[in-house]
Amino acid sequence: MDWEHANISNDFNPGLTEPEAPDQSYHIVISDGEVLCIDGQYPWRPLTGDEFQWCGLDAVSSHYLGDLSGTPIYAVEVDPDADEPSGYGFQSLWSFLTSVEQPVFYLIGRAKQVIEWHQHHNFCGACGQVTSTTPVDRSRKCESCNIAFYPRLSPSIIVLIHKGDEILLAKNAHARGNFYSTLAGFVEPGESIEETVHREVFEEVGLKVRNLRYYNSQSWPFPNSLMLGFHAEYDSGELVLQEEEIADAQWFHYNDLPHKPAMMSISGWLIDDFIKRMD
Numbered sequence: 001m002d003w004e005h006a007n008i009s010n011d012f013n014p015g016l017t018e019p020e021a022p023d024q025s026y027h028i029v030i031s032d033g034e035v036l037c038i039d040g041q042y043p044w045r046p047l048t049g050d051e052f053q054w055c056g057l058d059a060v061s062s063h064y065l066g067d068l069s070g071t072p073i074y075a076v077e078v079d080p081d082a083d084e085p086s087g088y089g090f091q092s093l094w095s096f097l098t099s100v101e102q103p104v105f106y107l108i109g110r111a112k113q114v115i116e117w118h119q120h121h122n123f124c125g126a127c128g129q130v131t132s133t134t135p136v137d138r139s140r141k142c143e144s145c146n147i148a149f150y151p152r153l154s155p156s157i158i159v160l161i162h163k164g165d166e167i168l169l170a171k172n173a174h175a176r177g178n179f180y181s182t183l184a185g186f187v188e189p190g191e192s193i194e195e196t197v198h199r200e201v202f203e204e205v206g207l208k209v210r211n212l213r214y215y216n217s218q219s220w221p222f223p224n225s226l227m228l229g230f231h232a233e234y235d236s237g238e239l240v241l242q243e244e245e246i247a248d249a250q251w252f253h254y255n256d257l258p259h260k261p262a263m264m265s266i267s268g269w270l271i272d273d274f275i276k277r278m279d
Ligand SMILES: [Zn+2]
Pocket: 124, 125, 126, 127, 128, 129, 142, 143, 144, 145, 146, 147
């Protein structure tokens, strides 16, 4: 199927078994975490098999991701020192957040994470032996330790806390850019995601919350988070900021919000969802 006519969220089927002798193929080419783009091609699309062959880049590894209505799609890792071929350029994953449709962004994020999984698990972390790919799932296996290494995913919660018609937004001490966002944090071993919400909120801003409501989730490939979004109601406490993590946190009326996060992010969706419900 032609990329231009595809509906990626409907037509992409993730899989492990490559179709035999397909007419066409697509290649998402990644070098050192950056994605190859065809100059002047907007919106972005992956390279066809012919384009990849003729652009002169050598694949370090290639991973079948699935098919687009029968056309296979590969994540291709190339040498980080390789020069950009004439007519092409590498761009960071961040630049795709606002330049492609969301399902395309997720597909590119999938390609990047599969390549990173392969790079990081070529050798067993316990005994150092070379691992091998298994045919049944996306894992690298150490035969001598009998350990399987899957792509690493880091589940994280993200929560919009509301109090009447105000919401709590915070400026992260390490964030890129000067904007206020919802609170977020990684799930720890042994925790339910609801427990993570309560712990993170208390650690970061010193508040107790109640009436958690699961909202939505988002794959966030910077580098491998799975964001689980919640709404929560303020229960009690005064703002006490965890200085290493939070530069500032304030209650804002939903009609008078500061510079918000990108609408491609679940933080933006949570804020928008709250505003819609208040209106
Ligand atoms: Zn081992």
